[in-house]
Amino acid sequence: MGRFLLAVLRRDLTLAARRRGDWLIAQFFFVMVASLFPLGVGPEPNMLARIGPGVLWVAATLASLLSLSRLFSDDHHDGSLEHMVLSPEPTVLLVLGKSLAHWLIYGIPLLLIAPVLGIQFNLSWEAIFILEISLLLGTPILSLLGGVGAALTLGLRGGGVLLTLLILPLYIPALIFGAGAVDGVVAGTGAQAHLSLLGAFLVLSLMIAPWIAAAALRVSLE
């Protein structure tokens, strides 16, 4: 079981390392979207600190969505997905491994870039620290729930757009609590309540999402 999970992880990480272009696009997208806002709404520092947490969180969700449509579709095209589903190991583990790999590849870099963008939005160090924690708890949720959407829309024409419409509503709680936690620090009301709820949402997604995605994958492959 452990060997299987590790094999899925290593495989996806190796493939991502071979295609660095795809990987960079998602990170650039994050930086670009977040940087457009100061240009659009004006450089007033208080205003930027006010909208910063929300903007960064929205940008992170969109950046993670960008790569999700390919979570299963590449493997579907070349037939390796069928081989993986026909493995004696449970499909749930496969989905979990692929979501985890997606988070390592696309989620972790967001964590590394976010502080720099936080400075751009005139966030205090304390707010940036909380932003990091909220992203640390929140980005795995994006990958896990995204796996459900990617499995459901696998093989559909225009699946990418449908995936976005399907998954964005599910991201709302993560967005509210994640951005809310940073807002709490900026407004001085504290972040703990939001972070706890975000953590609970993460545990919930971890427990439910892989099972739904595995079932959806079996239906999509039929």
Add this chain to the structure above:
Amino acid sequence: MPDDALLSVHDLACARGERLLFKDMNFTVGAGELLLVQGGNGQGKTSLLRLLTGLARPEAGEIRWRGEPIGKCRDLFHAEMIYLGHANGVKDDLDPIENLRFAEGLQGRAFERERAIDLLQRLGLSRCLDLPCRVLSFGQRRRVALSALLLADAKLWILDEPLTGLDVHAVALMEGLIRDHLAAGGMAVATTHQALNLEGVKVQRLLVGNVAIPEMA
């Protein structure tokens, strides 16, 4: 049902959308046997094979492995079965050895590097071992997929047009490999439009659909 029938199909029916492809299909395959599925294009050969792997669900009827419905003994069945479909399941960005390594890992098995290299060489890929599969030809990629099939050491092979894109040498090699596999007590279900030279092999033929085709080989 004979005792040696490991794979048995009972009153199987398959529908794609509104169209019923076949119904009341019954057959058994035992150790050392090859089931050659024949029929014209669009008659449901691939659909039948996908039913046999468990990737698709039948409209009616049941498929049993060692006497148990395949849905009930999924893990055992998947461990003893390997499927090669139209797509090769070969990653373009990885070289043949890496492809085999991950194929083995994904089946939950340890990777035997020496054996993998040996197999790749046997299938005529000794000069491509460190090239990404992207630069290999269609037939060479098919050979990589066949190496993965051999490496898996499965009891039951389910092969959908395994000879597509292979040259005459590779076809002859494949015939020999299928013979060896069956002689060692393995079993295979295959579709092919090509004539196969399978002397000394117990071959069952199954016609899918109602369009008769001329007898082959």
